[in-house]
Amino acid sequence: MTNTIFQGKSLLKEIDFTQAELAYLIDFAIHLKALKKANIPHQYLAGKNIALLFEKTSTRTRSAFTVAANDLGAHPEFLGPNDVQFGKKESTADTAKVLGSMFDGIQFRGFKQSDVETLAAESGVPVWNGLTDTWHPTQMLADFMTIKEIFGDYVGKNLVYIGDGRNNMANSLLVTSAILGVNITILAPDDLQPEAGIQQIAAEKAAETGSKITITSNLDAVKGADIIYTDVWVSMGEEDKYDERLEALMPYQVNAELFAKTGNDNCIFMHCLPAFHDLDTKTMSEIHDKYGYDELEVTDEIFKSEKSVVFQEAENRLHSIKAVMAATLGNLFIPKV
Incomplete structure (x- = not known):
């Protein structure tokens, strides 16, 4: 059978x-x-x-x-x-x-x-x-598998995705969290938040599971987070948008100050990779030469810290x-x- x-x-x-x-x-x-x-x-x-x-x-x-x-x-x-x-x-x-x-x-x-x-x-x-x-979707299975390995379950956990809220990662995390009963916050500038149709799908799923959905530009929304998740600020095919994205998203960088706002010593950091956390890539070297930044969506300190589970997530x-x-x-x- x-x-x-x-x-x-x-x-x-x-x-x-x-x-x-x-x-x-x-x-x-x-x-x-x-x-x-x-x-x-x-x-x-x-x-x-x-x-x-x-x-x-x-x-x-x-x-x-x-x-x-x-x-x-x-x-x-x-x-x-x-x-x-x-x-x-x-x-x-x-x-x-x-x-x-x-x-x-x-x-x-x-x-x-x-x-x-x-x-x-x-x-x-x-x-x-x-x-x-x-x-x-295959990234989602790996992500929530990782969360379950670390916490024992994902249901009822508080996941905060921060950065570009209109990309495929934000869409998938929003909807999958709603399906699985995970409380999800999309923390992004007002003009980089998920499309209405994606939000509607998530709202319908959340109504069935009790997942709490928050979509905001207020950095205080990281309070109580169990998982801080970010992604690159410029997706493949959008390389002409660096000027506007860096200006809009630098306040949303995942750094020690942001982690302190969670008030949760057990909060973990996740990223689907690749991450721009140092100057060891050609892309970041070019960004450094043009804009002066050494790190973008996440600092090297957080990326390499004990809070970071990015390589377990990647495996x-x-x-x-x-x-x-x-x-x-x-x-x-x-x-x-």
Whole structure:
């Protein structure tokens, strides 16, 4: 008997799954992590072929999907922007049909949410969203897995996301927190707060779970936070916006002063990475030369402190992605969730 809950389903955005289903995937990821650490084989996808489609560059997502596929016994094939047309010479729908006839599952990391939706509708195989401009669901599983590992649970915890509140990370954290019963604050300048449609989705989910949602520009909103979360201030494709973003968001930098405002000695710091916390990158060196800043969304002090769990969070991309791939493609016996 195979499971009918996940088998053959795609993960395109967080609301594709219920609270119970997301919770199962998080717990399954923790289990798979334990198997990996104990060197216990778990090749649920032996003989499967996985297409990894990348319009956007990637370190963690590509590495996690590749290692996850290998650990599960599948064969991953990387297809970059020069390998797949994505509407340039061939429609996304036509590409989806071709890939679906050859591969058992498809990962997509790119710009338009409509592209990943088309891949899922036309390919006939599970499609997993490795990031679009709108959503980042595999990151969410890793994030709430990390929170559960540290605190024992995520329900009722207070998560404050600070910075650019209109990007895919803010969207995903807002909606996923609401689904899972996590209290979520989006702390951002008034003109960088989530779109009304995203807020509406979150409000509907929060009404079911009791999650408290706060969207504000007031820095005092960090009081009582269990998790401070930030992301880069300029997303891929927005590199022309540095001038306005730096001016608007420097007051929202995660630093020791901000952490002191939480009043919680156990508050942790999270970031999906990469982070601009020092001058050891070409991008930050250029920003330093032009604007004089040594660090942006988070200070080096906080990034390297005991409060920071960013590398545990990064590793968990592997285990949570593995859980999604196995559950949706592995014909696992999951009687109910």
